[in-house]
Amino acid sequence: MLKIYYVWELPVRICHWINVLSMIMLSITGFFIGSPFITAPETSMFVMGWMRFLHFAFAYLFTVSVAARIVWMFLGNHHASWRAFIPWITAEGRRNFIKMFRYYTFTGKKITYEVGHNPVAATAYLGIFALFIFQIISGFAMYGQFDPGGFWNGLLGGINVLVGNQWLRLLHHGVMWLLAGFIINHVYSGWLMDVKMRNGTMSGIFSGYRYIEPEDL
Amino acid sequence: MKTDLDVNTSPIPEELLQRVDARGINRRDFIKFCTATTAALALPMSFIPTVAQAVEDKRPPVIWVEYQSCSGDSEAFLRGNQPTAGELILDLISLEYADVVMAASGHQAEEAKHQAMEKYKGQYILIVEGSIPTGADGAYCTIGGESAMVDCKKLVQNAAATICVGSCSSFGGIPAAAPNPTNAVSVSSLMPGAAIINLPGCPVNATNLTATIVHFMTFGKLPAVDRLGRPKFAYGKRIHDNCERRGHFDAGQYAESFGDAAHRQGHCLYKLGCKGPETFHNCPTVRYNEGTSWPVMAGHGCIGCSEPGFWDTMSPFYRRLPKVPGFGIEDTADKIGIGLAAATAVAFGVHGVASCFRKGDAMEEDKVVKED
């Protein structure tokens, strides 16, 4: 009998879609900051000013959302837990990881059937959260420079000295492209699993529900 | 507010000014100097008499040495403004040793340095210009048979305070740029923990040097510094945040090439690789050559000369971001990034097509209800 599981709780879904929205906005405005492709006809305009304003406004939104998701890793259900992102610490997790990896690389036939994240996806999300945190830290370290001795500079200014202002910018810029690569992969894999697993993978991130055949587990 | 100084109503006591007269220093120049220096130090104007008092009667001994340098900082200093700061400060300090301006040479000069160090142990201000090569046991730079390493250590140890002028002594500068054949280092990496202040810049701005010396004369200690050991009064703000072209930056008006219409109209130099957004220095407010101009005002982007490792990290000077290590010089971060994204898209596109034709991996095949 098909069973309906409530997998992605509301905070997980809200954070997911806020992250998607802010990543899109941060990438567009960030790319503009890197190479301004619009030239203002009048000095009275504020094109770069608005782009930077949006970048920083969505930066704050994004930071709050990522922080909230991390808090939820300790409060939410076991699919949302921090443990879900390190599946390979158990023997079963390692087995499932290999099985899934072999499916992706056409060397194995079977998909690991999971209620929550599959182990390969979970590992990718671990990397993504690391990149999120990297963008937040490097971003606020650069941001703090407008006010030396202020809050952000006091907190993160040591990073500018350690890494160097230019390398920090290059890294912040480069990570945008890594995230772009992830999104392509992520949306594709979501589609693939939706098609193959027939369990509502895609609709799950909107509704929270997945349709599981207990026999397959 | 009155801008021109009135000698008769100056806050400096008459009796002090008379002593200045007696030393043959122009009193107007002296007042201007004290006022401008107080301003450069970001001190309230009520400090002018204190500053005047200190610079008039202290005459601290100063030793100015050069190691791996181009003498650009000496040059900048001697051509400084504020009644030719060079001239005036030379009257107010007691310069015991300075390669570029002293008459003595050879062993005589070395002897003078040695004597000054012994006589004013713990009292003199040491000014260092140029980096210190540590490769081959210091053989790349020797003075009177002694390596710069040994000479510098001795001088720093016995100084009341050390002022590093220019990027080379502050951070290693150009001699320390990759591949750094002589293994050049800054004074603070040679002597960690010593009382050292860094005044990077290529060259140092004479006004900042004068102000640092005057601060030391007035308060008996070096001014407050940032994380890189640079005085906050001079390196406390980003070029970009005080730049006169900032309005064009925020508006979105950029010069695309030197001499184009936007460049001629004074638009922002961001796209020409200006490093103002990552450089801390007071060039826009203090400027160079008697306050005449500074690079961005003259139409060239900042090259970030007052930041550590500027020759390696701020280049290419006409590009915004450094070149990505391991890739060709023509590859920008964006070209590599677009390549990466495109490769991912292609790879997953192929994977997707293959997956569509894959048989037998879809779940619950037997439970699918076939409608007619």
Ligand code: HEM
């Ligand atoms: C997914 C997240 C983010 C992406 C994709 C992103 C992307 C970018 C890009 C591409 C640039 C241009 C870099 C350059 O070429 O110089 C940039 C600049 C910048 N970003 Fe982000 N960013 C993100 C998050 C953040 C966050 C959380 C902050 C925090 C405040 C931040 C602050 C900044 C700052 C301060 C700059 C430099 C702006 C300037 O100096 O005008 N970014 N970002």
Ligand code: HEM
């Ligand atoms: C900026 C783009 C995106 C990022 C950074 C992102 C990131 C993430 C992360 C970190 C998770 C793990 C969720 C958690 O436990 O908190 C996740 C899950 C998920 N996302 Fe996204 N996502 C993005 C865009 C999308 C889009 C556009 C879709 C659908 C069209 C989507 C569909 C899903 C689904 C279905 C899951 C559940 C995956 C699973 O079963 O493991 N995502 N995403």
Ligand code: SF4
């Ligand atoms: S010219 Fe340079 S410092 Fe001035 S606003 Fe433009 S980028 Fe900033």
Ligand code: SF4
């Ligand atoms: S504008 Fe930039 S490169 Fe030029 S002197 Fe100032 S800090 Fe150095």
